[in-house]
Amino acid sequence: MRSIKTALLSYGMSGSVFHAPFIELHPGFELVGSWERSKKLIQQDYPNVTSYPSLEAILDDATIQLVIVNTPTATHYDFTRKVLEAGKHAVVEKAFTITAAEAAELDALAKAKGLKLAVFQNRRWDSDFKTVQGIIKSGVLGELVEVTFSYEAYLPELNTKAHLEEPSPAAGLIRDRGPHMIDQALCVFGYPNAIFADLAIMRTNSRVNDYFELILYYSDKRVRLKGGFLAREMAPSYIVHGKKGSFLKSRADRQEERLLAGEKPNNDDWCEEPESEWGLLKTAKEGNVLKAFIPSEKGNYLDFYEGVYQAIVHDAAEPVTAAEGVQTMKIIEAAIESAREGKVIGL
DSSP: OOOEEEEESOOSHIIIIIIHHHHHHSTTEEEEEEEOSSOOOHHHHOTTSEEESSHHHHHTOTTOOEEEEOSOGGGHHHHHHHHHHTTOEEEEESSOOSSHHHHHHHHHHHHHHTOOEEEEOGGGGOHHHHHHHHHHHHTTTOSEEEEEEEEEOBOOSOOSOHHHHSOSTTOSHHHHTHHHHHHHHHHHHOOOSEEEEEEEOOSTTOOSOOEEEEEEEOSSOEEEEEEESBOSSOOOSEEEEESSEEEEEOOOOOHHHHHHTTOOTTOTTTTOOOGGGOEEEEEEETTEEEEEEEOOOOOOTHHHHHHHHHHHHHOOOOSSBHHHHHHHHHHHHHHHHHHHHTSOEEO
């Protein structure tokens, strides 16, 4: 199997939790190191890799084929452009960029150079979303009419990471959790006709939006996306209503929890949800009303990296394409405009 030498641009939480364990596990990748500015931590976990002193050191290493741009959002456009110009493939975390124009420019640059550019939308491979996606695709709910995806938590205190709380074009919940929600909606339902958005500040002393509600308008249904930090007791994170039935599902994927606890994603029970988190289906079948709890599908972020491998080695489409990333950025820009103008924005 061909080995793709891969470097990270950061070894903080995202690098150590969401990327390095899966790059190490996949036989098609070789983790060669990370750019580390102050704390030198990667060699504690991976003694045989390199702690690079600068971005330039990574770009100048001709053996590196893939770079993971997992730095703060404000740096994504500049760093990714430099990676692509150096002739290397790239994976970029969400939010892809600050503007849709920047995202489109990176997409065009990658295509012009014959390189692969993927957006790390790992939540497509959450067990809960995969379960909901499967129910929708099965048609058991009939024609869909109303859908709600929410990503809420109880986190009333401000985040200690300044770039998440200081006002800037890259800050705010709409750019932090918003891309996850939007990508999931676009993945299932496609691009909407219009959008209405409400963005607000709810936490004490917060200076950036920490609440959002978006309504995506389709010709035959409405899709609502919600996020906030003041939900001490949460409603189902996925509520799907069709003309034949409904499906309610909690957000119960355990991958992040287990990764943060230091587990490796090589267990047979990786991302199995407990029976208590199975989704509730109520629908009509053969003239009878059926009510049942549906076993959750397994999620696995390794599938994202398998998609990246297939893209680079066999010229398949990226698991989340830059073009899809552009669409997500367009939705975010339209949401900000809608909240500012207080009106529905056509897409």
